[in-house]
Amino acid sequence: MKCAVCYRTARGFCWVNSNLRRSDPNRYSDQWVFCSRRCQDAFSNLMEKTEGRMIDPTDMEFSAMKACLVPLGDYVGAIGMERTMADYSRDEVLMLIEVVITAYQDRMIAEHEQQAEKNRAFLEERLISQGKACSSGGLI
Numbered sequence: 001m002k003c004a005v006c007y008r009t010a011r012g013f014c015w016v017n018s019n020l021r022r023s024d025p026n027r028y029s030d031q032w033v034f035c036s037r038r039c040q041d042a043f044s045n046l047m048e049k050t051e052g053r054m055i056d057p058t059d060m061e062f063s064a065m066k067a068c069l070v071p072l073g074d075y076v077g078a079i080g081m082e083r084t085m086a087d088y089s090r091d092e093v094l095m096l097i098e099v100v101i102t103a104y105q106d107r108m109i110a111e112h113e114q115q116a117e118k119n120r121a122f123l124e125e126r127l128i129s130q131g132k133a134c135s136s137g138g139l140i
């Protein structure tokens, strides 16, 4: 398990949505685990500010986030891996944001197109099998 904040190995710290009843399975999430009290506190503060309305990313969104890693790494490598973000110029930060958003959006579009293709193939298969059922029914 990885820390939901910094991706180090989680070590038994977790977050519980105290706005939900104890019997509600959404009160606990094995996704919200942390490596340290520091990361747990940072996450808890964020959840308090958003009043617990932060929702878990979908599989599609996780996939899109992962798709940003390589372009992000390529860009940071190109402008100087040894530099801290405080050393980035405004234009470099804006370009970094653009690189990440573009990669995220491209993956989301690709995922949606893939999903639409699966749905279309499924519907066509159903229509074909219904057509066969009808035509065979017509023979009887």
Ligand SMILES: [Zn+2]
Pocket (backbone or CB within 6 Å): 003, 004, 005, 006, 007, 008, 034, 035, 036, 039
């Ligand atoms: Zn952490």
